[in-house]
Amino acid sequence: MNVRNVTLTLGAGEAKVDILKGIDLEVRHGETVALLGASGSGKSSLMAVLAGLERATGGVIETGGADFGQLDEDGLARARRGRIGIILQAFHLLPTMTALENVAVPLELAGVEGAFDRAREELARVGLAARTGHYPAQLSGGEQQRVAIARALAPRPEIIFADEPTGNLDARTGVQAMDLLFARQAETGATLFIITHDPALAARCGRVVEMQDGRIVSDHAGGVR
DSSP states (O other), rough: EEEEEEEEESSOGGGEEEEEEEEEEOOOTEEEEEEEOOOOSSOOOOOHHHTTOOSSEEEEEEEEEGGGGGGGGHHHHHHHTTTEEETTTTHHHHHHHHHHHHHHOOOOOOTOOOOHHHHHHHHHHHOOOOTTOOOOGGHHHHHHHHHHHHHHHTTOOOOOESSSSTTOOOOOOHHHHHHHHHHHHHHHHHHHEESOOHHHOOOOOOEEEETTTTEEEEEOOOOOO
């Protein structure tokens, strides 16, 4: 991934707000990177731009050979599909679907053959082989996050974004979920971005990119697992 002079501005006139202010970032395939910063620093906005969920106002974002700045909404959706996995703080599981369906249905919609078999395999890898028929309301917070991890990894993405992935979990469960995520990342070789305000979690990544007021203010090694 290669990012050059990326800006993001919302609103117009007196209501205009500069969210990202000239971001430069180069990430090698397979790296683990933490985007660290306080609330309002721009880290989640940067994630949205890097993942193709939000269109940058200016600059260049090259991901997997695609220039996100040159793509329309349909093009961004196609570029994300199968290439980018996203894990969110609130899990965002569909309450009327079982754990298995939450993982398999997005694969089916993307045209993946054997979607349910792959979903069962991925759920087994995160320790939920016995919980595939349970609905989100029947699962603990940690189990729901494991389903979210399985859903993000099932398409075999090149890049995984995890936005405050431990925010809705207690400390012990959060550590367990992150142990699992780092283990699966190591197995798949995907690039992993973790967006967090927690320095301890950030330090578990090989690289820590600190943000403040829409700018990168530090880029240094982490590496504490």
